[in-house]
Amino acid sequence: MNMDNIFDVNLLAREKVRKLIPYMSARRLGGNGDVWLNANEYPLAPDFQFTEQTLNRYPDCQPVSVIHHYAAYAGLQPEQVLACRGADESIELLIRVFCEPGQDAVLFCPPTYGMYSVSAEAFGVEQKKIATQENWQLDIKEIENNLDRVKLIYICSPNNPTGNPINPASLRKILELTTNRAIVAIDEAYIEFCPENSIASWLKNYPNLVILRTLSKAFALAGLRCGFTLASVDIIALLLKVIAPYPLSTPVAHIAAQALTAEGIAIMKKRVIEIKENRDYLQQALNKLAIVEKICPSETNYILVKFYDAETVFRTLWHKGIILRDQRKQPGLDGCLRITIGTRKECEQVVEAISALSTKNKQPKEIES
Numbered sequence: 250m251n252m253d254n255i256f257d258v259n260l261l262a263r264e265k266v267r268k269l270i271p272y273m274s275a276r277r278l279g280g281n282g283d284v285w286l287n288a289n290e291y292p293l294a295p296d297f298q299f300t301e302q303t304l305n306r307y308p309d310c311q312p313v314s315v316i317h318h319y320a321a322y323a324g325l326q327p328e329q330v331l332a333c334r335g336a337d338e339s340i341e342l343l344i345r346v347f348c349e350p351g352q353d354a355v356l357f358c359p360p361t362y363g364m365y366s367v368s369a370e371a372f373g374v375e376q377k378k379i380a381t382q383e384n385w386q387l388d389i390k391e392i393e394n395n396l397d398r399v400k401l402i403y404i405c406s407p408n409n410p411t412g413n414p415i416n417p418a419s420l421r422k423i424l425e426l427t428t429n430r431a432i433v434a435i436d437e438a439y440i441e442f443c444p445e446n447s448i449a450s451w452l453k454n455y456p457n458l459v460i461l462r463t464l465s466k467a468f469a470l471a472g473l474r475c476g477f478t479l480a481s482v483d484i485i486a487l488l489l490k491v492i493a494p495y496p497l498s499t500p501v502a503h504i505a506a507q508a509l510t511a512e513g514i515a516i517m518k519k520r521v522i523e524i525k526e527n528r529d530y531l532q533q534a535l536n537k538l539a540i541v542e543k544i545c546p547s548e549t550n551y552i553l554v555k556f557y558d559a560e561t562v563f564r565t566l567w568h569k570g571i572i573l574r575d576q577r578k579q580p581g582l583d584g585c586l587r588i589t590i591g592t593r594k595e596c597e598q599v600v601e602a603i604s605a606l607s608t609k610n611k612q613p614k615e616i617e618s
């Protein structure tokens with residue numbers, strides 16, 4: 250007899266997990282393409298060698314060379330840096346350290362990155378969603394009015410998927426409103442594309458500030474799964490209490506250390522310049538097309554574009570093997586698709602495919618928010 254027929258394991262699972270809608274990562278959404286512009290990855294594979302023959306041993310929990318390199322890169326002390334399995338793990342560790350399920354709340358500002366909600370949901374922590382203003386900046390007044398029970402605030406800057414950095418004055422205001430009562434985590438996953446917007450140097454002034462970083466975007470290492478949490482020594486010590494004993498495998502640590510050498514950082518900076526050139530090209534070319542309603546200015550490796558007929562654009566390109574990210578379900582993002590900046594050739598393919606759907610050219614107008 251097949252026991253599966255009578256035993257429903259779902260009845261054993263926590264109710265929160267039974268009801269959980271998992272994060273629909275680009276990989277899970279699938280698609281059958283050769284032009285992948287839906288996950289903000291770099292389109293070409295960087296070249297790394299792995300020669301270490303020590304896989305019989307457990308790795309260090311916090312590999313010294315990786316931590317030292319990243320601290321130097323971020324202008325901080327090694328004690329202020331935690332290495333983890335991507336920025337996504339940091340998002341979750343913060344909830345596990347600071348939020349009691351059924352009691353504390355997290356706050357974030359849609360439209361924004363989806364994992365803040367998924368991690369809070371999985372741990373049964375209340376979510377306060379305070380929509381951004383029309384210019385995608387924070388609604389400080391509403392945030393201030395909704396701080397009850399809030400232990401943790403996630404702010405993505407520059408924001409995914411809108412592409413704009415958050416005003417430093419707003420970040421300062423939030424940090425001051427939450428002094429002694431909540432952690433403010435600034436997600437700087439895309440900060441290499443606009444390093445002047447980093448607030449890592451504020452860590453010395455705000456003990457409740459945490460900064461999330463990753464090697465997945467400008468460092469072109471999404472497949473490596475390596476990110477960093479920057480914070481006070483005390484916060485790092487708390488996060489170390491709940492992190493897995495060996496969060497970075499030996500190959501990951503070795504490749505991350507190479508990516509963070511002076512040479513690795515120089516290559517990253519060259520890559521950023523090239524992506525920005527392709528972004529300018531793509532923005533200007535799309536701005537001439539009648540089907541394009543609006544292009545949000547971007548300080549990242551993607552652009553958010555509002556189309557008069559987003560459904561047709563998304564579907565037609567999908568069938569041509571050009572996979573974009575549909576953002577239409579997010580609040581305020583009607584008609585919006587997010588396009589990762591690929592190679593110049595990939596940008597040209599996008600323009601060509603969308604041009605074919607635009608009946609006429611229009612007068613180019615200012616790129617506005």
Ligand SMILES: *Cc1c(COP(=O)(O)O)cnc(C)c1O
Pocket residue numbers: 289334335336337338362405409436438462463464465471474475476
């Ligand atoms: C991609 C991304 C992450 C996740 O980074 P990983 O290091 O790959 O886990 C976190 N936050 C934002 C805003 C992102 O876009």
